[in-house]
Amino acid sequence: DAGSGVEEMEFNWDEYLEDTGATAAPHGSFKHVDTSLQNGFAPGMKLEVAVKSDQNTYWVATIITTCGQLLLLRYDGYGEDRKADFWCDIMTADLHPIGWCEQNKKILKVPEGIKEKIADQEQFLQQVLKGACSAPANLLEGLHRGKNPLDLIAPGSRLELQNFQDSLEAWIVNVVENVGGRLQLRYEGLEDSDKFDQWIFYLDPFLHQVGWAAQQGYDLKPPLAIRSLKSEADWQEILKKVKEEEEESSVPTDLFKDKPVIGVHSFSEGMKLEAVDPLAPFVISPATVIRVYDDKYFMIEIDDLRPERTTSQSYICHVNSAGIFPVQWSLKNGLHLSPPLGYPGQDFDWADYLKQCGAEAAPQSCFPMLTSDHGFKENMKLEAVNPVDPEEVCIATVTKVKGSYLWLQLEGCKKPIPDCIVSMESMNIFPVGWCETNGYQLRPPRKAIVNKQKKIAVVQPEKQILSSRTVHDGLKNQELNSSDSVVINGKYCCPKIYFNHRCFSGPYLNKGRIAELPQSVGPGNCVLVLKEVLTLLINAAYKPSRVLRELQLDEEAAWHGHGETLKAKYKGKSYRATVEVVRTADRVADFCRKTCIKLECCPNLFGPQMVLDKCSENCSVLTKTKYTHYYGKRKNKRIGRPPGGHSNLEVAMKKPNKRRKRRKHFFVHKKKRPSTSVDNTPAGSPQGSGAEEEDDQDESELSHSLAQDRDKRKRKLRTFSFSDDENKPPSPKEIKIEVAEKLQLDSNPLEWSVSDVVRFLKSTDCAPLARIFLDQEIDGQALLLLTLPTVQECMDLKLGPAIKLCHHIERVKLAFYQQFAN
Numbered sequence: 001d002a003g004s005g006v007e008e009m010e011f012n013w014d015e016y017l018e019d020t021g022a023t024a025a026p027h028g029s030f031k032h033v034d035t036s037l038q039n040g041f042a043p044g045m046k047l048e049v050a051v052k053s054d055q056n057t058y059w060v061a062t063i064i065t066t067c068g069q070l071l072l073l074r075y076d077g078y079g080e081d082r083k084a085d086f087w088c089d090i091m092t093a094d095l096h097p098i099g100w101c102e103q104n105k106k107i108l109k110v111p112e113g114i115k116e117k118i119a120d121q122e123q124f125l126q127q128v129l130k131g132a133c134s135a136p137a138n139l140l141e142g143l144h145r146g147k148n149p150l151d152l153i154a155p156g157s158r159l160e161l162q163n164f165q166d167s168l169e170a171w172i173v174n175v176v177e178n179v180g181g182r183l184q185l186r187y188e189g190l191e192d193s194d195k196f197d198q199w200i201f202y203l204d205p206f207l208h209q210v211g212w213a214a215q216q217g218y219d220l221k222p223p224l225a226i227r228s229l230k231s232e233a234d235w236q237e238i239l240k241k242v243k244e245e246e247e248e249s250s251v252p253t254d255l256f257k258d259k260p261v262i263g264v265h266s267f268s269e270g271m272k273l274e275a276v277d278p279l280a281p282f283v284i285s286p287a288t289v290i291r292v293y294d295d296k297y298f299m300i301e302i303d304d305l306r307p308e309r310t311t312s313q314s315y316i317c318h319v320n321s322a323g324i325f326p327v328q329w330s331l332k333n334g335l336h337l338s339p340p341l342g343y344p345g346q347d348f349d350w351a352d353y354l355k356q357c358g359a360e361a362a363p364q365s366c367f368p369m370l371t372s373d374h375g376f377k378e379n380m381k382l383e384a385v386n387p388v389d390p391e392e393v394c395i396a397t398v399t400k401v402k403g404s405y406l407w408l409q410l411e412g413c414k415k416p417i418p419d420c421i422v423s424m425e426s427m428n429i430f431p432v433g434w435c436e437t438n439g440y441q442l443r444p445p446r447k448a449i450v451n452k453q454k455k456i457a458v459v460q461p462e463k464q465i466l467s468s469r470t471v472h473d474g475l476k477n478q479e480l481n482s483s484d485s486v487v488i489n490g491k492y493c494c495p496k497i498y499f500n501h502r503c504f505s506g507p508y509l510n511k512g513r514i515a516e517l518p519q520s521v522g523p524g525n526c527v528l529v530l531k532e533v534l535t536l537l538i539n540a541a542y543k544p545s546r547v548l549r550e551l552q553l554d555e556e557a558a559w560h561g562h563g564e565t566l567k568a569k570y571k572g573k574s575y576r577a578t579v580e581v582v583r584t585a586d587r588v589a590d591f592c593r594k595t596c597i598k599l600e601c602c603p604n605l606f607g608p609q610m611v612l613d614k615c616s617e618n619c620s621v622l623t624k625t626k627y628t629h630y631y632g633k634r635k636n637k638r639i640g641r642p643p644g645g646h647s648n649l650e651v652a653m654k655k656p657n658k659r660r661k662r663r664k665h666f667f668v669h670k671k672k673r674p675s676t677s678v679d680n681t682p683a684g685s686p687q688g689s690g691a692e693e694e695d696d697q698d699e700s701e702l703s704h705s706l707a708q709d710r711d712k713r714k715r716k717l718r719t720f721s722f723s724d725d726e727n728k729p730p731s732p733k734e735i736k737i738e739v740a741e742k743l744q745l746d747s748n749p750l751e752w753s754v755s756d757v758v759r760f761l762k763s764t765d766c767a768p769l770a771r772i773f774l775d776q777e778i779d780g781q782a783l784l785l786l787t788l789p790t791v792q793e794c795m796d797l798k799l800g801p802a803i804k805l806c807h808h809i810e811r812v813k814l815a816f817y818q819q820f821a822n
Helices: 013-020 031-036 121-129 212-216 232-244 350-357 468-492 511-515 526-539 544-551 585-598 624-630 649-654 690-695 706-718 732-740 754-762 767-775 780-785 788-795 799-821
Strands: 046-051 054-067 070-075 086-089 158-162 170-179 182-187 198-201 272-275 285-292 298-302 314-317 381-385 393-402 405-411 420-423 497-499 562-570 573-581
Touching: 013 381, 013 573, 046 070, 054 121, 054 780, 158 182, 170 232, 272 298, 272 350, 381 405, 468 585, 497 526, 526 544, 526 562, 526 573, 526 585, 544 562, 544 573, 544 585, 754 767, 754 780, 754 799, 780 799, 788 799
Parallel strands: none
Antiparallel strands: 046 054, 054 070, 070 086, 158 170, 170 182, 182 198, 272 285, 285 298, 298 314, 381 393, 393 405, 405 420, 562 573
16 A cells, blocks of 8 residues: 555554543453453462571461562461561462472471560461462473563463354464463364454453363364364364373463452343344344353344344353343433344334334343443543454544443444443453553554545655666656646646755765665645655754754744644654645655755755765865855854754844754754753653753854853843743752651551552652552552663653662662561
8 A cells, every 4th residue: 555654654652541531440440451461379378488596497477469470478377567578479479279398398487576476386377277278389490480461361271262253162272472461372183273263362252271161061072163164083182192292281270260260140041132233242232042051151143133134143142241231221311223134114112012022121130230330531532452353452542432332433444333332341452552451453543634645655765776877767667657746636636745855964864874764755636745754854853853943934034934833852752843744746856955954964965866975065065064064154153063043044144143943843842951960851741861951042243252151041041931930950969968867657668548649749849740650650669660671661760860860769669678578
């Protein structure tokens, strides 16, 4: 697709939420995702631990709390006394499941601190271990030690999947891929075909460990959809082979302990209800219970009154299945109920329909109470599976909320679909950022601006350097081939814009990055082509934010073209500004030349003209240290740094004594730089590097004395202000005082809520960062796990503020170990 280079840009959730003004659905609303992140250990579990004072003896300990791969333990016998609680790392500590000492002839001995409390060791152990839950052995020993249980479902593992359309039979499936608990499953016997693959979350009630069907008394048979692909003998042979290899590919049974438990239902055959077809969840329709298997499972069918129908939409349900409602549910919630196919007339009435069918409505007591305790609201964003193509995960917008159901509009699907009806308990919806976290492709939204006729063709540069003649001949052919489109679009069609990377790139643009750009962009609509060119140039700069400021529309300049908002990212901060772009083809060459002059590079660096062997400007003799001469700068200017204002050849020649232009309004809070050399820059608002701040102060004229120039700089600095008083950085003196103070905590940081963490930060000189902790929902446990690299990466902080923040975190850790750990 010719336009894909422009349309399918890298997707960023933060920018998307900012552009749409939407909010993300809260992470706590996705219970299945929270469960998948747990490490398999839970408070209350017991294990056998080496006694610190005597490494050859062990004693029983209880898990008090978990924090990643750290466990807070308390020896049994201390009761509620927490003074001897201690932390252990699963990967390094000598930890074992209950019964390990007995099996390995190791000694269980009461630790010194509680010897007096325990008179009879044997009797005490019998008492505390009665009905106790041992920590999972597979997570304490062997290859799986310290691993997240989810990682144990590796590709090649085997599971049993219930048929959810035909009958209660099940069949073996192989795990092809595990994406954060979302499994791509392939039916055993179809190793070479992905046509019938299923995508299911590992906690789905229809997915079980191998052996489940035999335990429950169900048959192991392939589903009807694939049964005809092989003979009965072949399927039996496959089953025999699987049973022989069962040990190698089995998944630990305790992995499914968090699966929802299926309750007992009270439906009977012939009952009517309202239902959503799980394979096409777009409408609510009348449905009938057509079969009851046992007290757990029953089959329903979407009603279809057409006499000529050949297929039926039936599927197996249990009492907690999503998408089944009592009669009149749609009416009570103000929703449209889609009449059965073949129903005479448009106005559907349940009373008439029940009388006509001679059926009864399923009573309200058959349906579980719907929860309304959730955090979903209209217009919130999340990630959701496309029900038509379950391999796709798309951006979803909540368009409606009714009871415990959401109506989701999916963006970026290969084929557009209506709003989907999804339960809030569904395991096919995920929080914002889930795909990125798990390395899975999220379908990006389609850009409405670019249409089929106006796509930009991006031609990648050739790997080898071609001779000028070859390039020239190729270019002629390209021009001939594209001549039709130029005629069709007339004066608004931009010709190809070439990046001539051998030309002088100036002080702002990185020559290496310019060389990596496409050979050309276009032809196409002028505004679209030039916007793409400018975006590529901004991203090829040493400091993208600086180039954006140079290109920004000067408010004093005459308006001749079309204003486009461009963005730049620099050091984790986002910048945006309005840039003037010409709309007609006759002005493109002049626009490109003037933009080059603004950026102080060769006027032929990019434009409609392709430079073959030698640039007409003879720019090859220039280097980064000679650009001042090229653009007619005064000799007293510092060499080697890009100048601050616009000073190109034309301006310098016309007005040699013109003072620096008034600074443009750049939509970024800039920070006041303190007069001392200490870096007290608070994080929180976008900024450039130190050199960039100095660039902003490039003033000096020959006629001014040094003292006057310094005064002017001070006045200029005073015009910058902080966004609020909280952001004012403390003086070095204040910092020294705080460092010297020993921190005394009133409560255990492990029990701190997000609000407690924010309250603590606001009492330090890192108060401006409190908002980040609130947004990221960092509580006390998470705070204790933060390190300098994590803080820098995840919070996009500069080194100075990150070090300060980590200093306070280390103080909390130290106080925690001194006051609470022992």
